[in-house]
C-alpha cells in the first residue's frame with residue numbers, strides 16, 4: 001500500500017481543496033481518501049509519500065502539444081541543425097519535465113513518433129501518457145506540406161515512423177488515415193485552414209480540403225476507432241471541419257465570425273481547444289506576416305472562447321507548445337481564466353462562466369485539468385473511487401522556459 005500525504009488535496013470533482021489529506025493507494029487504485037489519518041492506523045508496511053507541503057491533484061492533461069518540435073526555424077523543423085539522436089534526447093527531456101510539472105497525459109498534435117509512447121511504457125524514459133497524432137494530414141499546400149519559402153520540399157527526410165501526410169482526394173485521405181493508424185496514431189490530426197505561422201499565402205482563413213475529402217477522412221478515422229482533431233482557424237475551412245464532424249476544433253480563432261458555428265459545436269459535442277498560449281508568441285514573431293495574423297485574430301479569439309463557454313461548448317486546454325519552445329504547460333490555464341473561465345475548482349457551479357476543473361496552485365494561480373474527455377485517450381484520469389491512481393504532485397514550476405522569439409516561416 002502507498003499513502004500519499006497532501007498539504008492540500010484537489011479531487012477534481014468541484015469540491016473545495018481539502019487540507020491535510022491522505023490518499024491510500026493499493027495495487028494502483030485509490031482505496032480511500034481521508035483527513036483523519038492517524039499514522040498508527042496505517043499498515044506498518046505502507047510506503048508513505050510525504051507531500052504535506054505540496055498540493056495533490058489529478059494529473060493534468062495538455063490536449064495539444066508538440067513534444068518533438070523545438071523551434072519554428074526551417075532548419076529546426078526539417079531537422080537539419082543537429083543529429084536525430086540529439087533531437088530525440090532533447091524531446092525525451094521535455095517529456096520528463098512535463099511529467100514533473102504535473103501533466104500526466106499529453107495529446108501530441110504531430111511530430112512525435114510512436115517510439116516515445118513505447119519508451120515511456122517500457123520505462124526507458126519518464127513522461128506523461130501519450131495520445132499521438134504522428135503527423136498533420138493536409139492537402140498539397142496545406143500546413144502539413146513541408147515546403148520552404150523558395151518552394152523546395154524536404155523529400156530527403158522521409159521517416160517511416162511519421163508517414164507522409166500530404167494527400168488529396170477521397171482515396172488519398174482514406175489511405176493516409178489508414179497509414180497513420182498503421183504507424184501507431186491514436187488520434188487523427190488534420191488541417192482545413194492555414195494558421196498564424198503557416199507560409200505567406202496560406203493564412204488563417206484560407207481553406208484546405210473539400211467537404212467531401214473531410215467527410216471521407218472523418219468517416220475513415222471513426223471506422224478505425226480514432227477521433228479527429230482538426231486545425232481550423234477561420235473562414236470556410238473552419239465551418240467545413242465542423243460540418244464534416246471532426247471531434248475537436250484546434251485554435252478556432254474566428255469562430256465568432258459565423259454565428260452558426262458555436263451553436264453547431266455545442267449541439268454536436270465538438271470540443272474546442274483554443275491554444276491561447278501559442279498566439280502570445282506569434283504576436284511577437286520576427287516574421288511580419290505571422291505577427292500581423294496573430295495580432296489581427298486576438299480579439300476574435302477571446303470573443304470566440306467567451307461565446308463558446310457561454311454556449312456550453314466543451315473548452316479544453318492545449319498549449320500548442322513546441323515551435324515556441326516548451327514553457328510551463330499550465331500557462332494555458334492562466335490564459336483560459338483570463339478569457340472567461342473561472343479559476344475555481346471544477347464542477348459546474350457557475351452558469352455564465354463555466355469553471356475549469358482545476359485548482360489554485362501553491363503559487364496562487366489558477367490551473368486546470370482540462371479535457372479528460374476531449375483528448376482522444378481511451379481512459380480517464382479523474383480522481384475518484386476506485387479509479388486508477390493517476391495523481392500528481394507538481395514539483396517543477398516550468399517544464400522549460402525557452403526564448404520565444406524565433407523566426408516563423410512556412
Ligand SMILES: [Zn+2]
Nearest residue numbers: 064066109320
Ligand atoms: Zn499544433
